[in-house]
Amino acid sequence: MGKIISFANQKGGVGKTTTCVNLSSFLAFMGKKILLVDMDPQGNASSGVGIEKRKDTKTMYNVICEDCEIADAIQKTHINNMDIIPATVDLAVAEIDLVQMQSREHVVKKILNKVVDDYDFIMLDCPPSLGLITVNSLTASDSVIIPIQCEFFALEGLTQLMNTIRLIIHHLNPQLQIEGVVMTMKDNRSNLVAQVSEEVKKFFGAKVFETYIPRNIRLAEAPSHGESIVTYDINSKGADAYLALAEEFLGRNGITFDKFNKKQLKEKK
Numbered sequence: 001m002g003k004i005i006s007f008a009n010q011k012g013g014v015g016k017t018t019t020c021v022n023l024s025s026f027l028a029f030m031g032k033k034i035l036l037v038d039m040d041p042q043g044n045a046s047s048g049v050g051i052e053k054r055k056d057t058k059t060m061y062n063v064i065c066e067d068c069e070i071a072d073a074i075q076k077t078h079i080n081n082m083d084i085i086p087a088t089v090d091l092a093v094a095e096i097d098l099v100q101m102q103s104r105e106h107v108v109k110k111i112l113n114k115v116v117d118d119y120d121f122i123m124l125d126c127p128p129s130l131g132l133i134t135v136n137s138l139t140a141s142d143s144v145i146i147p148i149q150c151e152f153f154a155l156e157g158l159t160q161l162m163n164t165i166r167l168i169i170h171h172l173n174p175q176l177q178i179e180g181v182v183m184t185m186k187d188n189r190s191n192l193v194a195q196v197s198e199e200v201k202k203f204f205g206a207k208v209f210e211t212y213i214p215r216n217i218r219l220a221e222a223p224s225h226g227e228s229i230v231t232y233d234i235n236s237k238g239a240d241a242y243l244a245l246a247e248e249f250l251g252r253n254g255i256t257f258d259k260f261n262k263k264q265l266k267e268k269k
Contacts, residue, residue, distance in 0.1 A: 002122055003121050004141045004142050007144075007147065009147055010129050010157055013149070014184060016126070016128070018219060019245075022238075025229070029079065029081070030250070031257060033118070035122045037123065039136075041088070043089070044125075060073065060086070060091055061093065064111070071115070079231065095132050138164075139168055142177065144178055145179045145181075147184050151185070155200065180209045181200060182209050182213060183196075183197060183212045184212075185214075188214070213242065218238050
């Protein structure tokens with residue numbers, strides 16, 4: 001059975017989608033079967049792996065509204081071992097539709113249970129909010145990864161996020177765990193980085209990944225080309241960081257993996 005992981009933080013602009021897409025991509029290149037599920041109506045994860053959003057594109061909205069089966073919405077990406085269920089702005093309507101549904105918090109869980117055995121990891125890119133879509137994602141997940149930007153206001157709003165997670169554990173999903181906290185957009189020129197890092201470590205302890213993600217122009221450019229950093233610029237500092245994060249992630253889970261080889265790109269891209 002695969003592991004379902006949500007990437008969540010209601011504070012926007014913290015590198016949530018970037019982390020979800022690039023960690024997923026490296027895991028796929030390292031031999032793991034990945035399903036990336038875009039749960040954000042902005043659809044940035046979909047764009048970030050080159051998915052064209054046409055009128056006839058089946059999305060997570062169609063699956064939630066029972067317009068199609070989940071298998072009909074799954075698309076292959078340009079990366080071997082990684083599939084995606086895309087999202088468009090229509091998914092925003094799902095917040096309203098879910099309110100009227102029976103067992104509304106468990107809708108996504110029931111959907112993903114149909115394919116969970118087909119993948120090693122199912123990665124959910126949540127919207128920057130704590131609405132029903134995010135609640136559904138967390139209820140369906142085994143764990144949550146929280147990206148936090150290395151800036152002064154890093155912990156702003158985290159109390160609300162943690163309260164939401166605690167409520168979901170208590171009422172909806174007792175098995176939900178915090179997979180880890182990823183510090184993103186690290187700027188070594190800033191004197192605040194060390195101070196912010198210490199505050200985050202006080203808050204989350206050993207849950208904080210040792211790997212930090214730097215500010216990197218190549219990471220920012222990759223989505224506009226419909227690519228993850230692994231295929232856009234494998235020699236960048238951003239790629240080095242996400243490879244290290246993937247290795248640390250698998251190590252924490254006690255999972256063996258194929259050693260990443262840059263020569264694979266010519267064969268798999």
